[in-house]
Structure formats: C-alpha cells, structure tokens
Amino acid sequence: MVHQDLKPENLLLASKSKGAAMKLADFGLATEVQGDQQPWFGFAGTSGYLSPEVLHKDPSGKPVDMWACGVILYILLVECPPFRDENQHRLYQQIKAGAYAFPSLEWNMVIPKAKDLINKMLTINPAKRITASEALKHPWICQHSTVASMMHRQESIGCFKKFNARRKLKGPILATMVATRNFSAAKSLLKKPNGVKESTESSKTTIEDEDVKARKQEITKVTEQLIEAINNGDFEAYRKDCDPRLTAFEPEALGKLVEGMDFHQFYFENALPQSNKPIHTIILNPHVHLVRDDAARTALHTQYMDGSGLPKTM
Structure with a gap:
C-alpha cells in the first residue's frame, strides 16, 4: 500500500x-x-x-x-x-x-x-x-x-509540539490575511509576534473591502456561466470562461495528469449527452473564499428543475 x-x-x-x-x-x-x-x-x-x-x-x-x-x-x-x-x-x-x-x-x-x-x-x-x-x-x-x-526522545516530543503549534497557528493567520488580501501583514505576523497589532490595523480599508466584494461577485457570475454552459452542453461557452491550462486526469483517477482543454471537450461531446442534466440552475447563497490574487474556491447551494419537472436543491 x-x-x-x-x-x-x-x-x-x-x-x-x-x-x-x-x-x-x-x-x-x-x-x-x-x-x-x-x-x-x-x-x-x-x-x-x-x-x-x-x-x-x-x-x-x-x-x-x-x-x-x-x-x-x-x-x-x-x-x-x-x-x-x-x-x-x-x-x-x-x-x-x-x-x-x-x-x-x-x-x-x-x-x-x-x-x-x-x-x-x-x-x-x-x-x-x-x-x-x-x-x-x-x-x-x-x-x-x-x-x-x-x-532524543524528549527533545523530539518538544520539537514536534513546537512544530505542530506553529503549523496550527499559520493556517488561520494566512486564511484571514489572504481573505483581506493583506499578504504583507500575513508575512509579518508569521515572523514576529509584535507585528499583530500593527498589521491588523492596516488591513481594514473601505477600498479593499469593496474590491474584495466586487471580485467575489465576479467569481459568482463566472461560476453561474460555467454551470449554465455545462447544463447546456455548450463547450465553446465553457472554454471562454476557463483557463486554457486546465488539467485533468485521463482517464479519471487512473491516467496521467494532462494539461489543456482536450479532455474537457471529450467529456462535453461524449459524457454529458448521456447524463440527465438539470434544465436550469440558480446559485443560492454563494460563499467565495479568495485563495490568492488569481484563485478562489466557492461553496454553492444550487436549485434546479430536474428532468421530471420537480424542483431540487443541493
């Protein structure tokens, strides 16, 4: 194994x-x-x-x-x-x-x-x-x-506790700072404890909050477009909103990781037509987490009408 x-x-x-x-x-x-x-x-x-x-x-x-x-x-x-x-x-x-x-x-x-x-x-x-x-x-x-x-045993236990404590602290700090796009604050927080007050005060600005809000709205809109393209089996619309360097496992979970849109196109042409696609999808209460300047992840609650005309939420 x-x-x-x-x-x-x-x-x-x-x-x-x-x-x-x-x-x-x-x-x-x-x-x-x-x-x-x-x-x-x-x-x-x-x-x-x-x-x-x-x-x-x-x-x-x-x-x-x-x-x-x-x-x-x-x-x-x-x-x-x-x-x-x-x-x-x-x-x-x-x-x-x-x-x-x-x-x-x-x-x-x-x-x-x-x-x-x-x-x-x-x-x-x-x-x-x-x-x-x-x-x-x-x-x-x-x-x-x-x-x-x-x-080494006692020393090793002590070292491991220190490493684990730093690891646990680093995650929340980075998540908080990245969400407000204050990368310099994150770095100073990780380097010196006395940087907490100084960095936190400088991270809150109205302009920054508005910018983050606008970016989240833009990401939600693009996500809606992607879902709609998948629902309609429209590969060209899907391609328009995707990074051309997208990767995929070919075949899934077993094959090589390949770069580009070819395998995505294969799915649109072969797998999607055989599936029971929702007729329409609306995103409810999207939660967008900004990972970095060019990346984000979303948690979505979707509502749609299935093939029998029944409303579904997931």
Missing part, C-alpha cells in the same frame, strides 16, 4: 496513555500496488512532503512514502522541515534538487547515525532510496540500547 500523503497531521495516537499504539490516518490518496510496481499515480500529496519523482511526474511507488518519512524524521529531530519556502515554485525546486542541510545550530545534538538515516531517506533517486525494511535495520533504529530509544 502506498499512502502518498504521509505527514505529521496523519500520525495519530490511539490514546493518551503511555506506550499507546500509533495509527496512520487519511487513506484518501492511498493506492494498492503489486511488489515494487511503480505506476503513475498523478500529482498527489502535500507540498513539503512531495518526493522529487512526483514533482517530475515520473512513475512513483513505495519510495514516495519513504521520502515523506525522511521529512517527518527531520521535523521530529529539529522542529523545522528540511524544505521550506513561502514560494511554492522555489520550494519544489529545493525538493527536486534535494537541497536540504543540517545547520549546526539545530543539529549539533543529533548524532551522525540519525543524519545518515535521513540522508538515505531523502535520496533523490527512488531506486537508491532506502526501503522500509532496510530503514528498520539501520543502526540508529535497531541499536535500541544506545541510540533511538534512549536519545
């Missing part, structure tokens, strides 16, 4: 008692493989834990989980991830190059055997990356009397 989304948030303890069993959660991206099979699973996972082969869109298999374990182990030992950058493109470049380090300040207390295991886990070439069975036989893991079970 390839999990494909190993990260600290998906590692749970069965209870609060000492020695509780650890559980692995969230198998939404998990895929069953035969032996060392390495098919293409698509671009799946969480940014900081993606392996180089996933970013290169190469065939991937069990080694992607070992890479993620290497990232988690790094975090457990020194409370920060090996690859970190606010810019996603630069972050992916770091991962592809395997550009991580062991800064002396954080790593002075970590023994060389632990670093050796991380190096073997974070090997760019998946064919040369350490396997799970090999990792369990690594000296840092199997020499319990002198290494893993006796050293």
